[in-house]
Amino acid sequence: MAVNKKARREAAARAADERRRAAAKRRLMRNLAIGVGAAIVLVGGLFLLDPQPTLVGETSATAWDLPELDGDGRVALADFEGTPLVAAFFADWCPHCRRELPHYAQVSDDLGDQVAWVGINSANSGSGLGFAQELGIDKWPLARDIGGNNSGSGLFDAHRARGMPLTVFYNPDGSVARTVNQPLTEDQLRAQLAELFGVTG
Structure with a gap:
């Protein structure tokens, strides 16, 4: 008789323990569901408040159309029709870009509107804007370059470039006059412009 009572008590204790565990598991699952739901609502709200831009455009070497580096506008090759154009590709990790671009800035100041200039931030994980300002x-x-093999190098790739820096000289009709995939000094840049477009200054 005593044995039966002991067995019943043990069975009741096991059953109570199982009920406690089941209740705890239900509470845990409920709390997880609430947490996941709240996270989904929060993330969805953030996207509604600050939608992420979709980077779309065209990266053909002679018909490109890219998003602005800073802003919602576009920069396209067609914008420069009728004027020789220098397209300077750059990335903030490129030491050669850091050395040559101040010379490009000086030459562009000297030549005024005889030549158009555009900077194309390519293969760069950051924004590149601070680098351009510096x-x-x-x-x-x-x-901003888009697509391509390096998540933002589509136009760079279209020119079959290998490493930075890259400078592309465009004729006034939008055709490529010359591609230079190496650093240029100020004198070399001026010589290229004089040879290709007859521009001096």
Whole structure:
């Protein structure tokens, strides 16, 4: 008789323990569901408040159309039709870009509207805007490269470039006059412009 009572008590204790565990599990699952739901609502609200831009455009070497580096506008090759154009590709990790772009800025000042200039931030994980401002090219139209093999190098890739820096000289009709995939000094840049477009200053 005593044995039966002991067995019943043990069975009741086990059953109570199982009920406690089941209740705790239900509470945990309910709290997790509430937490996940709250996170979804929060993230959704953030996207509604600050929608992320979709970077779209065209990266053909002779018909490109890219998003502005800073802003909601566009920068396209067609914008410069009728004027020789220098497209300087840059990234803030590129030491050669840091050395040559201040010379480009000086030459662009000297030549005025004889030549158009555009900076194209390519293969760069950051915004590149601070880099452009530091080197004095933020007075030019600035574009962000998109797509490509390096998550933002589509136009760079279209020119079959290998490493930075890259300078592309465009004729007034939008065709490519020359591609230079190496650093240029100020004198070399001026020589290129004189040879290709007859521009001096």
